[in-house]
Amino acid sequence: MSSRSIDTSSRNQQVLRVIQITLVLNCFIAITKTVVGLATGSMTVLADGFHGFVDAANNVLGIFTMRLATRPADEDHPYGHQKFENVAAMVIGALIFGLGWEVIKQVFQTVWEIYRGHRDVAASRAPLEWHYVAVVAMTLAANFFISTYERRQGERLNSAFLKADAAHTRSDIIVTSMSILSLVVSSHLWWLDTLFALIVVGFIFWAGWLILRENFDVFTDRVRLDPNEVRKVVEGVPGVLNSHAIRSHGTETDIHLDLHIVVGEHLSAKETEEIEETVRRVLQERYPNISFVSIHHQTAPHESNGPVWCD
Ligand SMILES: [Zn+2]
Ligand SMILES: [Zn+2]
Ligand SMILES: [Zn+2]
Incomplete structure (x- = not known):
């Protein structure tokens, strides 16, 4: 993870x-x-x-x-x-x-x-x-x-x-x-x-x-990355239908990030894993100071109209 x-x-x-x-x-x-x-x-x-x-x-x-x-x-x-x-x-x-x-x-x-x-x-x-x-x-x-x-x-x-x-x-x-x-x-x-x-x-x-x-x-775990910007990066990865619950904390050089992604319900575990690995690679290219990325995937559509850092 x-x-x-x-x-x-x-x-x-x-x-x-x-x-x-x-x-x-x-x-x-x-x-x-x-x-x-x-x-x-x-x-x-x-x-x-x-x-x-x-x-x-x-x-x-x-x-x-x-x-x-x-x-x-x-x-x-x-x-x-x-x-x-x-x-x-x-x-x-x-x-x-x-x-x-x-x-x-x-x-x-x-x-x-x-x-x-x-x-x-x-x-x-x-x-x-x-x-x-x-x-x-x-x-x-x-x-x-x-x-x-x-x-x-x-x-x-x-x-x-x-x-x-x-x-x-x-x-x-x-x-x-x-x-x-x-x-x-x-x-x-x-x-x-x-x-x-x-x-x-x-x-x-x-x-x-x-x-x-x-x-x-x-x-006090103040936010480190703009969640709206992270969402754009993550949703640019093919296969990611939506990204939300984007939260970051840590020090300037040691950022921890966790987020949810929505993927198609008919994808295999292997296909989902490949999407997750791509998301992780793209994020670390965009933000070199990220040291940990934790991704939770779901197939249920994300219907909330709340802020991007919420589920
Ligand atoms: Zn002094
Ligand atoms: Zn120790
Ligand atoms: Zn979620």
């Missing part, structure tokens, strides 16, 4: 390689910012450094997940292990929300301390040193490289994980810019830090929302 058409193993190996390269760069970014944060006493840069370690942890998580997602179908998961990748993307989405919450907390704590007179803004900051600014600017270049590289590879390999991580790194560009700004404005214009931090939180939450929404579609 069903067949597997895509070899996902080489794709997953390529996704794994992109994550490994990103992990090395994220470790460089995290260590650099933490060292600069400690040396300058800038809380923003130090927090940004810790955030870099969270990013590296995400990459490690991604590597474990990809190892799992490359596993072929087994008794426990007869449809394969592709959705482990979507689970990882959901975790990243949740972590982005957690990060946004941390930034909000930090901003309000700082404003509260200044308001209560518990913090002297001018005294708590070291004087501006340009070589630290230059070093953090280098991590900004690394952010740009990672987000472009991951987005391109994510689109090429159609990987939810890479696209999610690229979106996150785009929000990192804004956080890093905020760090540079906090170093430059140093002891004056403390409120500019506060203002920019709140804008950054907006960007961070937006990136998190986009990722969660895309993966909700997978877990």
Whole structure:
């Protein structure tokens, strides 16, 4: 009744390689910012450094997940292990929300301390040193490289994980810019830090929302193929009198499709089987991302005027 058409193993190996390269760069970014944060006493840069370690942890998580997602179908998961990748993307989405919450907390704590007179803004900051600014600017270049590289590879390999991580790194560009700004404005214009931090939180939450929404579609079995279009393709096969109950779900690269076809009642089982095989072949030529097709044949005429996805 069903067949597997895509070899996902080489794709997953390529996704794994992109994550490994990103992990090395994220470790460089995290260590650099933490060292600069400690040396300058800038809380923003130090927090940004810790955030870099969270990013590296995400990459490690991604590597474990990809190892799992490359596993072929087994008794426990007869449809394969592709959705482990979507689970990882959901975790990243949740972590982005957690990060946004941390930034909000930090901003309000700082404003509260200044308001209560518990913090002297001018005294708590070291004087501006340009070589630290230059070093953090280098991590900004690394952010740009990672987000472009991951987005391109994510689109090429159609990987939810890479696209999610690229979106996150785009929000990192804004956080890093905020760090540079906090170093430059140093002891004056403390409120500019506060203002920019709140804008950054907006960007961070937006990136998190986009990722969660895309993966909700997978877990809530949102339709993947237009059933009216599928019907035209299927009814173009000689011997198919009607097609209905056309339903699809899955991920973008791993679509499951099931449908009913009406065939002539005097056809032999062998003739019906040949029609089904033709339908399956035509569908997989038209939609290469279909991995499973389940066809139910009937001889009773289909008289419903309801939607094409219903029986
Ligand atoms: Zn399994
Ligand atoms: Zn990040
Ligand atoms: Zn039916």
